[in-house]
Amino acid sequence: MTLLMRGPPGTGKTLLAKAAATESGANFIAVRGPEILSKWVGESEKAIRQIFRRARQVAPAIIFFDEIDAIAPARGFRHDTSGVTDRIVNQLLTEMDGIEPLTNVVVIAATNRPDILDPALLRPGRFDRLIYVPPPDKKARLEILRIHTRKMPLADDVDLEKIAEMTEGYTGADLEAVAREAAMIALREAFKKHGKPQAVEVHMEHFLKALKAIQPSLTPEDVRRYERIARELKRMVL
Ligand SMILES: Nc1ncnc2c1ncn2[C@@H]1O[C@H](COP(=O)(O)OP(=O)(O)OP(=O)(O)O)[C@@H](O)[C@H]1O
Ligand SMILES: [Mg+2]
Structure with a gap:
């Protein structure tokens, strides 16, 4: 089971993922996108592989990729020219598409910039569920x-x-x-x-x-923009 949460900053995405972990009692492996990049310079795809391996070992587990846009930005938003991002995205997809099945491992990812996310991650079937976390009414x-x-x-x-x-x-x-x-x-x-x-x-x-x-x-314009992005993403995925 894989799900992607998107929505404006401060709407409780990280909070929700943590609550899900606590409620379920599953082992929680939290990965902040920007951290992977800084800690594993040049071999971030290895880090991804290890994270999934560890999750399988300690299952039932939740892997939480917070701020996933940092490790998997779309082409126009990348800072590297070395192909690191491509390798990370490929590794993520390999793990999620599961040649080795993800038994009892739930992947949750969160982003407040779905518009700069690598579209490969948004293609149908990539994430089982897309959840829009709206600004609070x-x-x-x-x-x-x-x-x-x-x-x-x-x-x-x-x-x-x-x-x-x-x-x-x-x-x-x-x-x-x-x-x-x-x-x-x-x-x-x-x-x-x-x-x-x-x-x-x-x-x-x-x-x-x-x-x-x-x-x-958030300005009213922001709220409208997020809603528009949410609609577009939904159309891409459904
Ligand atoms: N639904 C909520 N109920 C109570 N507090 C909330 C809720 N949503 C957000 N908050 C408050 O806002 C803070 C930030 O929420 P959180 O870090 O989960 O936002 P986020 O969606 O992950 O933002 P970002 O996209 O910037 O990472 C929380 O620590 C909490 O105090
Ligand atoms: Mg957050």
Whole structure:
């Protein structure tokens, strides 16, 4: 079973893969694309082979290629002229197409740049499933806000639903930053007032200030662009 997750930065792809690993109890082999390149200069395809060998040994296992675009960029986006990328992609495909079957090994890859990924990886049958991880809608934003404020002393006037409504274009990572910033602002204000650290409640006004300080990382245009890429990829694969 192989699946590719794509979607804008900060939407929870890495989080999802880790959660899947924890929930399943499988052995988790996480590989960050950029790391392979730096650690295995010139022999990254060997690294790929070893990763799959190890996964077969410790199966049931999940191999997670995070930021896979770094090791398998499309031709126009490559920095090497030595053919390393070609060899890596070929090795990946060989392992995934499985002359040696991938018994009890799940491959999950993630990218926020599906548009620069080697198209060979996107051809039908390459990944069993393509999953689009969209920017959070209002309901998802509310849930994310709830998660990241769970341990915060919230004042009664804090209206998370209102904040969720106001945060179109904010990713999960942005919302986490907003919650953290609101808490910081509350602490700072209390410190200024009392001259020493205080336990404080976080009020709605602190969130509103935090929203001014932390801008959404996605413009409406970004969101549309990601949706368009997602549609195109779907068409290529289905
Ligand atoms: N659905 C979510 N629920 C709760 N928190 C979230 C969610 N999505 C994102 N976050 C917050 O955003 C942070 C970044 O998420 P994550 O690293 O998984 O994003 P990503 O999609 O892998 O981004 P990138 O493409 O930049 O690698 C998480 O640590 C988490 O705090
Ligand atoms: Mg990530």
